[in-house]
Amino acid sequence: MSNAPVITPEQLRVHWQGHRGLTRRVIEAFPEDQVNTFSIGGMRPFGALVQELLAMDIPTMVGITENSWKTSFDRKPQTKAELLAEWDAHTPRIDAYFAKVRPEAWQEVMNAFGYFEGPAINILLYIIDNEVHHRAQGYVYLRALGITPPPFHER
């Protein structure tokens, strides 16, 4: 097997933080009075989806770094300003945890929250994909509200 890396840990960090910057802009684009109420087809409002992301991002980095997997989805609704403030507070913490991950850890099989077992890289990719998935729900909600979402390709 070649030692040429497919992706480096630093590229993975930048990739995720690029997505997180875009998700932040989608939160910003929501009207305050719709972020916790607007819904289509019985799905959760965007504020609740963002809270799911906030309940998983740091706990995942703690898990990959320390192999200790704990989180709680028992959260109170937050205003748009509170969501943005917590989002921003997580940004440097994610960077700090990335700096602590042992390079070998990405291929170590872990059990994330008793829910998903696989190499750490698969767990983090799931977390990023889940963010892209829920953010895209936010895109549809914004369009349905007559609001142009931020461009998908800008990170």
Next chain:
Amino acid sequence: MSNAPVITPEQLRVHWQGHRGLTRRVIEAFPEDQVNTFSIGGMRPFGALVQELLAMDIPTMVGITENSWKTSFDRKPQTKAELLAEWDAHTPRIDAYFAKVRPEAWQEVMNAFGYFEGPAINILLYIIDNEVHHRAQGYVYLRALGITPPPFHER
């Protein structure tokens, strides 16, 4: 720098094909008479989004393998059966191209379709993220139609 891989080419292939399997189940879940017509907020119908994915997947693998980037978005609408047949035809072709990618190519800077310049890995991650993003629009369309979409976590 450690030589421990963050992800291997084979894991990346399985990751994408897992997403492609889920996207296939979302296509299957659409009623034939809604796949090219149903829309929310002026967005494209799901059939048109799937056609965008079909116009980019093989051309991206050709690009990464041969550094020749050509595609066309000039396509006629397809029935659900035609979309599924083309989707399935692409599956083994993607696998075949994966087997041909030089390991060093993932870190080589390429210009994808004159639109996106970066290491090949970033280009492929963009293609996968774009699929997750558009598929999530499909999830909202299905929910709005009263149809339960396939579980996100099953790949």
